[in-house]
Amino acid sequence: MGFFEKIKQGLSRTASSIGSVFTASELDDDFYDELEERLILADVGMDATQQATQRLRAVAKERHLKTAEEARGALREILMQMLSVGSSELNIATKPSVVLVIGVNGVGKTTSIGKIANHLRTQGKKVLLCAGDTFRAAAADQLTVWAERAHADIIKQDEGADPASVVFDAVAAAKARGADVILCDTAGRLHNKQNLMNELGKISRILDRELPQASKEVLLVLDATTGQNGLIQAREFQQIAGVTGIVLTKLDGTAKGGIVIAVANSLQIPVKYVGVGEQMDDLMPFDPAAFVEALV
Numbered sequence: 001m002g003f004f005e006k007i008k009q010g011l012s013r014t015a016s017s018i019g020s021v022f023t024a025s026e027l028d029d030d031f032y033d034e035l036e037e038r039l040i041l042a043d044v045g046m047d048a049t050q051q052a053t054q055r056l057r058a059v060a061k062e063r064h065l066k067t068a069e070e071a072r073g074a075l076r077e078i079l080m081q082m083l084s085v086g087s088s089e090l091n092i093a094t095k096p097s098v099v100l101v102i103g104v105n106g107v108g109k110t111t112s113i114g115k116i117a118n119h120l121r122t123q124g125k126k127v128l129l130c131a132g133d134t135f136r137a138a139a140a141d142q143l144t145v146w147a148e149r150a151h152a153d154i155i156k157q158d159e160g161a162d163p164a165s166v167v168f169d170a171v172a173a174a175k176a177r178g179a180d181v182i183l184c185d186t187a188g189r190l191h192n193k194q195n196l197m198n199e200l201g202k203i204s205r206i207l208d209r210e211l212p213q214a215s216k217e218v219l220l221v222l223d224a225t226t227g228q229n230g231l232i233q234a235r236e237f238q239q240i241a242g243v244t245g246i247v248l249t250k251l252d253g254t255a256k257g258g259i260v261i262a263v264a265n266s267l268q269i270p271v272k273y274v275g276v277g278e279q280m281d282d283l284m285p286f287d288p289a290a291f292v293e294a295l296v
Contacts, residue, residue: 004290006276010252011294014042018296022068027060031068035075042295043227044258048265052078076292082261083288086270090245090285092125094215096174098182098207102200102241103221104233105136105188108249108275112221113183114146115283116247116273120181121151128179130170131156132163132203135187143185149280153177163187164202171210197240219272221247222263224255231262238267249275252282257295260286 008015018038024031032053039049052075059065059074090099099116103109110133117127129147131140131154140156147154155170167184174182186203189196207216220243222230237243246263251274260271271286 003276003284003287004294006282006284007251007274007287007291008294010255010276011257014256014258015295018042022072024068027065027068027071031071032057039258041256042258043256043262045228045231045262045266048082048258048262051265052082052261072296076296079261079292079296080288082265083271083292085264085268086245088245088270088272088286088288090120090272091215091217092120092181094211094213096128096171096179096182096211097215097217098184098211099217099219100132100184100186100200100203100241101219101221101247102186102237102243103188103247107188107221107223107226109133109188109221110139110142110146110185112247112249112273112275112283113143113185114150115275115280116219117146117150117152117183118280119273119283119285120183125180126178127152127181127183128170128174128177129154130167130182130184132166132170133185133187134159134161134163134166135189139185139187152183153179162202163199164206167203168206168210171207193236193240200241217244217272218242219245219247220269221249222259224248224251224257224259224274227256227259228262230259231266234263234267234269238269243267243269245270245272247271247273247275247283248286249283252276257291260291 021035036053055078120127131143133139157166220237275283
């Protein structure tokens with residue numbers, strides 16, 4: 001099953017809720033009020049919803065749109081523009097490239113790293129995992145299981161070790177083994193911002209010193225089911241870590257999906273991967289056009 005089929009399945013409830021608006025007989029104030037309400041309920045967020053509906057009103061006037069179906073097409077174009085905030089491709093142009101993965105505990109960070117490793121391996125990349133979360137009990141053990149499943153090497157140290165030291169070892173191993181990509185787990189301590197900032201700062205300095213020319217990504221993993229709380233987390237991590245892309249997990253059931261648009265529009269950060277199930281290949285590269293078609 002491809003991206004569109006899986007995402008359509010996961011967003012079926014949201015799509016039918018938004019879709020019901022497009023049965024309206026005319027594009028009057030009631031139509032726009034109803035659309036606004038449905039988009040907010042779908043986790044698109046107040047700001048992005050108001051922007052989208054205001055733009056739709058303007059486009060409808062400009063193009064003399066008459067039917068709800070014409071408005072649906074125009075809304076899809078608008079949402080696509082809101083999602084066009086940078087490349088949804090992973091920047092791994094150098095050998096090795098570095099992908100730092102951040103996010104609070106419980107969002108599916110370690111699982112996402114394993115699945116990204118597997119996806120890159122299927123593209124012919126040699127991947128090295130770095131167990132940089134030395135704070136959470138058994139984090140390295142959990143990542144080791146995923147490394148085995150993804151057929152990737154892993155570098156780890158004892159619990160409580162300095163994460164920057166693990167990263168240093170991982171860089172040395174990647175150079176020695178000819179790895180294409182270093183995927184690095186980090187501790188999810190947003191409640192202790194100063195520690196997290198210090199930790200990420202130290203890791204960044206080591207990467208800048210040891211791999212000055214390397215392509216680097218900082219991926220933030222968010223749980224789609226947390227809705228607007230995910231947007232708050234994203235803002236805080238953006239200030240701390242300079243996030244370059246979003247991985248959105250758990251988009252296969254209770255999540256409403258609109259959070260993708262809220263995050264991209266509010267923070268101007270592209271979504272790179274979305275999780276649409278439990279299986280190894282259920283974390284998929286994000287396809288904005290297919291997503292919008294499945295949502296609206």
